[in-house]
Amino acid sequence: xxxxxxxxxxxxxxxxxxxxxxxxxxxxxxxxxxxxxxxxxxxxxxxxxxxxxxxxxxxxxxxxxxxxxxxxxxxxxxxxxxxxxxxxxxxxxxxxxxxxxxxxxxxxxxxxxxxxxxxxxxxxxxxxxxxxxxxxxxxxxxxxxxxxxxxxxxxxxxxxxxxxxxxxxxxxxxxxxxxxxxxxxxxxxxxxxxxxxxxxxxxxxxxxxxxxxxxxxxxxxxxxxxxxxxxxxxxxxxxxxxxxxxxxxxxxxxxxxxxxxxxxxxxxxxxxxxxxxxxxxxxxxxxxxxxxxxxxxxxxxxxxxxxxxxxxxxxxxxxxxxxxxxxxxxxxxxxxxxxxxxxxxxxxxxxxxxxxxxxxxxxxxxxxxxxxxxxxxxxxxxxxxxxxxxxxxxxxxxxxxxxxxxxxxxxxxxxxxxxxxxxxxxxxxxxxxxxxxxxxxxxxxxxxxxxxxxxxxxxxxxxxxxxxxxxxxxxxxxxxxxxxxxxxxxxxxxxxxxxxxxxxxxxxxxxxxxxxxxxxxxxxxxxxxxxxxxxxxxxxxxxxxxxxxxxxxxxxxxxxxxxxxxxxxxxxxxxxxxxxxxxxxxxxxxxxxxxxxxxxxxxxxxxxxxxxxxxxxxxxxxxxxxxxxxxxxxx
Amino acid sequence: xxxxxxxxxxxxxxxxxxxxxxxxxxxxxxxxxxxxxxxxxxxxxxxxxxxxxxxxxxxxxxxxxxxxxxxxxxxxxxxxxxxxxxxxxxxxxxxxxxxxxxxxxxxxxxxxxxxxxxxxxxxxxxxxxxxxxxxxxxxxxxxxxxxxxxxxxxxxxxxxxxxxxxxxxxxxxxxxxxxxxxxxxxxxxxxxxxxxxxxxxxxxxxxxxxxxxxxxxxxxxxxxxxxxxxxxxxxxxxxxxxxxxxxxxxxxxxxxxxxxxxxxxxxxxxxxxxxxxxxxxxxxxxxxxxxxxxxxxxxxxxxxxxxx
Numbered sequence: 001x002x003x004x005x006x007x008x009x010x011x012x013x014x015x016x017x018x019x020x021x022x023x024x025x026x027x028x029x030x031x032x033x034x035x036x037x038x039x040x041x042x043x044x045x046x047x048x049x050x051x052x053x054x055x056x057x058x059x060x061x062x063x064x065x066x067x068x069x070x071x072x073x074x075x076x077x078x079x080x081x082x083x084x085x086x087x088x089x090x091x092x093x094x095x096x097x098x099x100x101x102x103x104x105x106x107x108x109x110x111x112x113x114x115x116x117x118x119x120x121x122x123x124x125x126x127x128x129x130x131x132x133x134x135x136x137x138x139x140x141x142x143x144x145x146x147x148x149x150x151x152x153x154x155x156x157x158x159x160x161x162x163x164x165x166x167x168x169x170x171x172x173x174x175x176x177x178x179x180x181x182x183x184x185x186x187x188x189x190x191x192x193x194x195x196x197x198x199x200x201x202x203x204x205x206x207x208x209x210x211x212x213x214x215x216x217x218x219x220x221x222x223x224x225x226x227x228x229x230x231x232x233x234x235x236x237x238x239x240x241x242x243x244x245x246x247x248x249x250x251x252x253x254x255x256x257x258x259x260x261x262x263x264x265x266x267x268x269x270x271x272x273x274x275x276x277x278x279x280x281x282x283x284x285x286x287x288x289x290x291x292x293x294x295x296x297x298x299x300x301x302x303x304x305x306x307x308x309x310x311x312x313x314x315x316x317x318x319x320x321x322x323x324x325x326x327x328x329x330x331x332x333x334x335x336x337x338x339x340x341x342x343x344x345x346x347x348x349x350x351x352x353x354x355x356x357x358x359x360x361x362x363x364x365x366x367x368x369x370x371x372x373x374x375x376x377x378x379x380x381x382x383x384x385x386x387x388x389x390x391x392x393x394x395x396x397x398x399x400x401x402x403x404x405x406x407x408x409x410x411x412x413x414x415x416x417x418x419x420x421x422x423x424x425x426x427x428x429x430x431x432x433x434x435x436x437x438x439x440x441x442x443x444x445x446x447x448x449x450x451x452x453x454x455x456x457x458x459x460x461x462x463x464x465x466x467x468x469x470x471x472x473x474x475x476x477x478x479x480x481x482x483x484x485x486x487x488x489x490x491x492x493x494x495x496x497x498x499x500x501x502x503x504x505x506x507x508x509x510x511x512x513x514x515x516x517x518x519x520x521x522x523x524x525x526x527x528x529x530x531x532x533x534x535x536x537x538x539x540x541x542x543x544x545x546x547x548x549x550x551x552x553x554x555x556x557x558x559x560x561x562x563x564x565x566x567x568x569x570x571x572x573x574x575x576x577x578x579x580x581x582x583x584x585x586x587x588x589x590x591x592x593x594x595x596x597x598x599x600x601x602x603x604x605x606x607x608x609x610x611x612x613x614x615x616x617x618x619x620x621x622x623x624x625x626x627x628x629x630x631x632x633x634x635x
Numbered sequence: 636x637x638x639x640x641x642x643x644x645x646x647x648x649x650x651x652x653x654x655x656x657x658x659x660x661x662x663x664x665x666x667x668x669x670x671x672x673x674x675x676x677x678x679x680x681x682x683x684x685x686x687x688x689x690x691x692x693x694x695x696x697x698x699x700x701x702x703x704x705x706x707x708x709x710x711x712x713x714x715x716x717x718x719x720x721x722x723x724x725x726x727x728x729x730x731x732x733x734x735x736x737x738x739x740x741x742x743x744x745x746x747x748x749x750x751x752x753x754x755x756x757x758x759x760x761x762x763x764x765x766x767x768x769x770x771x772x773x774x775x776x777x778x779x780x781x782x783x784x785x786x787x788x789x790x791x792x793x794x795x796x797x798x799x800x801x802x803x804x805x806x807x808x809x810x811x812x813x814x815x816x817x818x819x820x821x822x823x824x825x826x827x828x829x830x831x832x833x834x835x836x837x838x839x840x841x842x843x844x845x846x847x848x849x850x851x852x853x854x855x856x857x858x859x860x861x862x863x864x865x866x867x868x869x870x871x872x873x874x875x876x877x878x879x880x881x882x883x884x885x886x887x888x889x890x891x892x893x894x895x896x897x898x899x900x901x902x903x904x905x906x907x908x909x910x911x912x913x914x915x916x917x918x919x920x921x922x923x924x925x926x927x928x929x930x931x932x933x934x935x936x937x938x939x940x941x942x943x
Contacts, residue, residue: 012911019837024649093801095785096778098831105649107829110785119806126808238645247662252695260691262659262810267645291654291690299645303658303691316666340806354811357663413809422815424805 022100025233028109028124029163030152031134032144036165039074040134040203041097041110044210044225094120103229118387119340121151122427126413129233130159132224137170137200141183147373153191154336154389154429156409159233160188162198163224168205172215190376197231199224237300241325242266242274243403243411245356246318250305258289258305259314261357264410266322268298268306273323277401281312282323317358319401319411327403327411330433331396335414337364339384341425343418346383348516350549351425353396355414361397361552362416363519368392382512384426393434397552405429419548420599452532456490459631460529462554463622466541466601467564468593469579470571472610472618476564477538479619487632489534494521496539509590515546522550529558542598557629562622563604568593570611650838657684657826658691659810660789661773664824665698667814668771671824674760675701675720675728677713678890679846680775680827682720683835686844687826688773689724700727702772704763706755707732708743708892710868716847731763743894744873751892761797764821771814771822779831789828795819836913840906849887850909852901856880863897888913 007015029037097108109124125131131152135145152160162184170176177200188196199208200219207213210225222230243264250258268274272285286307288295298304306320314320321327339345345364353362370381370390384390405412416426453460463480465473477493484491500507504520507513518541528535541547551559571593572580583591590596601607606625608618626632647655665671673688675681688697701724703717721728733741736754743751764772778785788804790812805813814822827835839846856867858880865872867880872894874880885898886909903912 008911008914012907015914016837016840016907016910019833020648020650020841022649023646024652093786093804094806096829097785098779098829100649100831100833105831105834123806123808127810247659248666248692250692250695256694258694260662262655289693291658299647301647301652301655303655303662305693352815354813357666409809413811415808415811415813417813417815422813422817424808424813427806427808 018102019100022103022105024105024107025130025228025231026107026109026128027130027132027228028111028121028128028152028157029132029134030111030121030124030148031163031165032136032139032142035134035136035139036203037110037134040132040163040165040201040209040224041108042074043203043206044108045097045099094124101225101229106228118147118151119338119427121148122155122338122340125151125155125157126409126427128155128157130161130228130231131157132161132163134163134165135180135184137164137166137176137180140180141187143374145184146187149188149193150191150371150373150376150389151338153193154338156406158193158195159231160193160196161224161227162196164198164200165203167200167207167216168202172200172202172207174200174216174218177219197221197227199227237265237408238267240265240300240408241327242268242272242320242322243327243408244268244304244306244320245358245410246314246316246320247357249315256307257311258307259320260303260305261320262303263298263300264356265300265408267300268304269296274308274320275323275326276312276314277319277321277326278329278399279313279318281314283308283310283312285309317356319356321401327401328433329399329401331399332434333394333396333402334368334431334434335392335394336429336431337384337390337392337416337426338428339386339388339390339426341418341423342386343421343423343425344383344385344511345388345390345416345426346512346515347392348512348519349543349545350419350519350552351416351545352419353394353414353416353428355400355402355430356410358400359417360400361549363395363549364392365395365519366393382510394428394430402430402433404431406431418545419552420544449530449532452530456532458489458532458534459633460532460534461558461560461626461631462525462529462535462537462550463560463562463626464525464537464539464541464547464550465562465564466539466547466604467566468568468571468598469540469591470574470576471564471566472615473538473540473564475615476562476608476618476622477536479615480622481536483619483623484534484632489632490532491534491536492528493536493538494525494528499524499539509596511543511596514542514596518543518546518550522546522553525550526553529554540592540598542592542596544599544601547601560606560622560625561601561604562606562608563601564608564610564618565600566610568598650834650841653830653834654687654690654838656810656829657687660812660824660826661688661691661697663810663812664771664773664790664814664822665692667812668822670767670769671699671771671773672702672729672764672767672769673697673699673773674775675703675717676775676890677703677709677717677720677847678775679835679839679850680777682844682846683830683838684773684775684826685720685724686842696725699773700729702729702731702763702767702769704756704760705730705732706751706759706892707737708751708755708871708894710847710849710866710890710893710896712849713847713890716845720845729763729767731759731766733759733762742871743892744871748895752895764797769821770816771824773824773826775827776825777827777830777832777835778825787825787828789825790814791823791825792816793821793823797821832913833910836906836910840910847890849890852884852886852904852908854882854884855898857883857885857898864900865896866893866898868893 031037095110099106111121111124164177164180181198200216201208207215208223212223244261246259246261248260250260270285275282286309288298289305347364347367350361350363353360367381368391369378370388372379403411412430414428415424418425465477467473474495481491481493504517507517525535525537582588583594592598733755741751741754788807792803793799857864858878864885884902886901887898903909
């Protein structure tokens with residue numbers, strides 16, 4: 001990899017010394033299919049002499065076999081990695097490339113232009129400081145160009161290079177270049193992208209990639225490489241107030257308690273006054289241990305371990321911040337979401353939310369609108385499908401310290417994780433805390449769950465029966481409640497049909513409404529547990545995520561999931577309310593098991609096979625379970 | 636600080652930034668996984684990874700053991716070095732050998748490089764992970780090594796059968812790693828993902844990290860096989876009729892099983908000379924490895940089967 005510096009051969013020590021001081025620039029390349037991204041990156045690698053001879057030989061062979069450029073080298077083949085995409089001839093995932101020059105080391109996220117893979121672009125953009133946006137001179141601004149520009153702006157990338165590619169195919173026309181630039185600037189202004197550097201180039205022939213070339217004497221600006229090497233993308237995060245999410249509490253022995261983390265902004269010195277959030281306790285920094293020992297000063301981006309002068313409440317997931325300028329703490333936000341998974345994001349569903357080093361529960365409620373990225377129009381929506389971008393209100397199950405994403409990516413950027421299949425389903429950006437979250441405080445009451453439960457002489461819990469319509473849930477729940485009642489327990493039965501007559505009468509049977517139906521019932525059940533009751537819930541509750549959400553609302557051991565396991569065919573055969581008949585005739589839409597899915601529990605506390613158990617035996621099983629777990633004893 | 640713009644002078648260099656990113660990843664995984672382990676392959680990347688781990692948890696020792704999946708065909712100098720490192724760091728070193736493979740006499744000469752690598756490395760690694768119930772394994776692979784690795788996540792999700800499936804890989808945004816998983820599922824974690832070969836050498840140089848002497852040129856007995864220089868490290872290397880080991884000044888750019896690792900002719904005997912040679916050289920790092928040439932996109936196939 002012949003680096004170009006003559007120093008390598010003549011004075012390697014001087015070369016190494018200069019290399020040591022290099023900075024790092026992370027950027028993304030994006031554009032539509034066939035704009036020539038892979039070719040451009042291949043060209044950057046090739047021209048900066050980072051392609052080895054053996055790779056070049058492989059490239060020459062591949063170019064003949066798979067290339068699209070006849071006898072010439074097809075640079076795209078240098079960077080297209082996965083076997084599948086080689087065959088299809090398109091890039092299907094984010095790939096990271098590395099090259100370095102005398103001034104800088106570069107990490108390039110090569111992100112695809114294919115419509116359904118927007119999630120990859122968001123991924124690549126999340127760590128980038130600059131975006132290279134490719135435009136095919138002949139095609140001009142495409143919907144994808146607008147979409148990618150919008151994502152670039154949304155993800156807080158302030159520096160854009162508009163790489164107007166394939167200039168060779170329009171006769172290197174200055175007029176065409178200026179026309180495209182004008183068009184793009186007009187659009188970019190609407191989405192708050194202002195720092196735009198436009199460069200006319202030909203990735204295939206190399207003009208203005210590294211060297212200017214001879215074809216465009218009318219262009220006097222920097223080449224792409226020249227610009228990347230010199231552009232100032234300093235985020236100046238070190239000048240902002242100190243913040244550090246705690247990763248790990250380091251306790252090698254009883255005398256040492258260090259808080260390990262990476263400074264997301266600001267600087268830290270021994271003696272600085274710091275505040276732990278959300279607890280609000282304050283202390284002073286005693287020592288800072290950096291990667292190479294004790295430090296007089298730590299700066300944004302560094303990983304350190306800090307010890308404090310006082311014992312305060314601080315653990316993983318908390319934030320350590322400058323005491324004189326702490327960030328706000330809140331539990332309700334307005335946020336933007338980008339859906340990253342085939343499974344849609346549903347209003348009302350509870351997700352695990354990871355932000356900084358903290359994981360909390362979060363519910364999208366409500367979803368305010370979906371964004372049309374081409375027209376920037378707001379569209380009404382109740383769910384976000386893969387690659388949709390939407391704005392929502394987000395309710396957390398506990399308060400967090402945060403900063404708006406625009407100010408601090410690490411304290412305002414988050415992901416949502418599906419509680420059941422554990423996929424990362426959305427990327428999100430916090431914009432601001434909702435005023436109601438700051439003004440509606442939890443009322444601390446003197447009489448609490450424990451005291452109420454003690455008066456009732458029982459342990460409150462939720463027994464959650466799930467299964468198909470006609471499985472026998474309500475019959476069994478009714479029998480269980482009768483037994484508990486005769487045992488002197490205070491109970492309440494929440495029945496699906498009954499609740500739909502009152503509290504939930506505004507809800508139908510679409511996926512979104514089912515999610516909201518269960519969310520409300522889970523909240524009611526939680527209040528009843530708080531009141532010290534044993535609550536029976538008899539709902540089809542077809543989705544695992546909502547049952548997991550209900551479980552997450554309660555303390556460990558308070559939620560007993562009962563799977564009333566009646567096969568669909570058997571439930572349909574019984575059809576006590578004649579509903580299956582109607583659904584089969586098409587008179588009833590969204591019926592679970594017919595045209596709406598049921599997700600059986602994977603780890604229910606109790607499974608009742610009603611093809612071998614009678615309703616009485618099934619009820620007895622539940623009572624036995626409660627009794628074995630000491631749940632019917634006085635607390 | 637009397638610089639006019641204090642923020643400008645507080646920027647990290649690229650090596651400091653890479654170091655911080657790796658330390659952050661090591662800590663995140665240790666904080667969120669139940670039983671992490673570091674795969675220790677004795678090479679330079681392992682050396683850097685181990686060095687970073689000791690920084691990440693200092694003054695405590697790294698809170699996980701080292702695991703060496705031993706094919707029994709490593710260079711002798713590697714075994715010596717491994718044992719010294721274990722002693723120096725005080726970390727627990729687990730050595731796993733695929734006993735079935737050993738009993739069947741699987742080796743690179745008798746069964747060829749593909750079978751040997753599969754049985755003694757890929758299968759052995761799975762055995763070891765299952766046996767100890769590790770749910771996260773740190774490895775020193777880098778994205779710049781090979782084309783299919785350029786798309787590898789930092790946390791690479793593996794099914795309970797250790798399979799890598801491109802469709803189940805999770806998007807990685809900012810520095811948020813989704814560590815949620817079910818019992819049996821696991822992650823391979825690559826803290827050096829964004830390092831290049833040059834970064835690794837530069838860091839070893841700056842930090843004075845000890846590495847196996849085989850990386851430095853010395854006069855060693857070698858034979859030429861199919862264009863590669865193979866070192867005669869012990870008497871298990873079957874010599875072909877008329878084949879005579881010659882003494883040549885050679886070194887290794889990567890280290891693996893000695894019969895599968897080609898040496899390069901070199902006189903670079905110091906770190907700076909190695910870096911100089913690397914910068915002036917014209918062939919890529921993995922070229923010395925025989926396994927990559929087993930077929931087009933071969934690394935990717937191996938990865939799907941559970942190879943690192």
